[in-house]
Amino acid sequence: MSVTPPTTTTATADALAPYDAVLLASFGGPNGHDDVMPFLRNVTAGKGIPDERLAVVAEHYHHFGGASPINGQNLALRAALVDELARRGIDVPVLWGNRNWEPYTADALAQAHADGARRVLALVTSAYSSYSGCRQYREHFWSSLEEVGAQVGAVPGEHPLEIDKVRSYFNHPGFVEAGTDAVVEAYAQADPAAAWPRLLFVTHSIPDTMEEASQVAGASYRAQHLDVARSIAAAATRRLGRPLEWDLVYCSRSGPPHQPWLEPDVNDHLRALHAAGTTSVVMAPIGFVSDHMEVAFDLDTEAMATAAELGVHAVRAGTVGTREPFVRGLVDLLLERAATRRALDAGAEPVPGATVGDLPPFRSVCAPGCCRQRAGVDSGVLAACSADPAS
Numbered sequence: 001m002s003v004t005p006p007t008t009t010t011a012t013a014d015a016l017a018p019y020d021a022v023l024l025a026s027f028g029g030p031n032g033h034d035d036v037m038p039f040l041r042n043v044t045a046g047k048g049i050p051d052e053r054l055a056v057v058a059e060h061y062h063h064f065g066g067a068s069p070i071n072g073q074n075l076a077l078r079a080a081l082v083d084e085l086a087r088r089g090i091d092v093p094v095l096w097g098n099r100n101w102e103p104y105t106a107d108a109l110a111q112a113h114a115d116g117a118r119r120v121l122a123l124v125t126s127a128y129s130s131y132s133g134c135r136q137y138r139e140h141f142w143s144s145l146e147e148v149g150a151q152v153g154a155v156p157g158e159h160p161l162e163i164d165k166v167r168s169y170f171n172h173p174g175f176v177e178a179g180t181d182a183v184v185e186a187y188a189q190a191d192p193a194a195a196w197p198r199l200l201f202v203t204h205s206i207p208d209t210m211e212e213a214s215q216v217a218g219a220s221y222r223a224q225h226l227d228v229a230r231s232i233a234a235a236a237t238r239r240l241g242r243p244l245e246w247d248l249v250y251c252s253r254s255g256p257p258h259q260p261w262l263e264p265d266v267n268d269h270l271r272a273l274h275a276a277g278t279t280s281v282v283m284a285p286i287g288f289v290s291d292h293m294e295v296a297f298d299l300d301t302e303a304m305a306t307a308a309e310l311g312v313h314a315v316r317a318g319t320v321g322t323r324e325p326f327v328r329g330l331v332d333l334l335l336e337r338a339a340t341r342r343a344l345d346a347g348a349e350p351v352p353g354a355t356v357g358d359l360p361p362f363r364s365v366c367a368p369g370c371c372r373q374r375a376g377v378d379s380g381v382l383a384a385c386s387a388d389p390a391s
């Protein structure tokens with residue numbers, strides 16, 4: 001009797017080469033009451049967010065014991081990634097590092113360096129490209145590498161480790177499939193006797209200036225969301241067998257009142273829909289990969305209260321979290337990025353990236369001037385994962 005060996009084992013042994021570690025890079029969040037203000041000061045350092053706004057946001061955290069759910073969710077995502085990598089025969093350390101709270105990226109990188117890692121592949125917990133979801137992480141990688149360099153006695157600008165980043169993955173099939181599953185599940189909770197719910201895709205608002213600057217990456221932050229919304233609405237319509245009417249709305253705006261941010265706000269939109277006769281909605285938070293504080297407070301607490309006050313029936317769809325299609329897609333993206341790195345090192349073109357929707361795959365190596373806070377304004381802050389760190 002002959003046994004056919006599984007083909008995947010040998011095929012994937014070096015699938016992540018030349019990388020020797022994966023970094024799950026996230027926002028970070030407080031773990032208790034005493035962490036809240038220091039965390040908020042980290043987040044808003046140099047941003048000019050007024051103290052009154054910080055006090056309001058601090059209350060959101062105190063309402064939940066001072067702890068954000070985001071850290072537990074990232075640990076769960078890391079465990080799911082390790083499992084999926086192991087299932088494919090890939091044994092690689094998966095580090096976890098945050099921009100705004102412990103464990104900090106520099107500490108994770110320093111440990112990886114001490115353990116022998118030299119090339120790190122980063123995956124950020126933000127699917128869309130804009131300053132907040134892309135460049136701010138790349139600037140943070142650069143300064144974290146400088147910090148590790150200083151610890152090991154490297155010359156400034158010469159880093160003891162390299163970091164590459166997985167492309168913005170909003171239009172990757174795994175993200176869209178998991179988001180579609182979440183919407184279909186939410187509609188299953190709809191009362192069959194009541195009105196068919198209108199679908200509200202929700203994301204984080206950003207200043208109009210940041211939206212304009214995000215356009216440099218190919219399609220703006222808003223256009224990226226519209227592409228995902230169309231893809232999910234079309235797939236969910238097919239699966240539910242009924243047409244869906246949908247809108248893209250925003251939550252969590254901050255900044256001074258005179259500064260324009262993307263609109264409509266989810267609460268304002270609920271009021272407008274109610275006035276026009278809508279009685280039932282599903283809210284799908286496609287802008288967030290897990291149920292962290294924006295979802296737990298701004299949607300589940302605040303927007304749900306608005307809906308209740310109006311008498312509008314509202315169901316909140318889940319986030320992609322650790323759903324199987326999402327985790328599988330993230331591992332596919334790690335492999336795609338490694339194959340692209342090998343191709344670029346050999347003087348060839350990046351490998352083609354899988355997508356759904358109308359937009360092309362976003363770049364693995366960011367273009368000069370991409371995703372600044374303001375279009376055309378160079379802040380002078382260096383960023384990793386681009387051809388030119390100064391641009």
Ligand SMILES: CC1=C(CCC(=O)O)c2cc3nc(cc4[nH]c(cc5[nH]c(cc1n2)c(C)c5CCC(=O)O)c(CCC(=O)O)c4C)C(CCC(=O)O)=C3C
Binds near residue numbers: 028044069132287
């Ligand atoms: C686009 C976007 C995402 C999605 C992409 C991604 O996931 O990265 C995101 C995620 C998150 N934002 C978070 C928290 C905060 N964001 C703030 C402030 C801001 N966010 C912005 C944008 C975004 N933010 C912007 C333009 C600001 C203004 C100041 C600035 O330019 O930075 C502030 C300051 C107070 C306030 O102004 O609200 C806080 C506390 C948390 C942690 C939640 C938790 O603890 O569970 C997460 C995941």
Ligand SMILES: [Fe+2]
Binds near residue numbers: 204
């Ligand atoms: Fe934010």
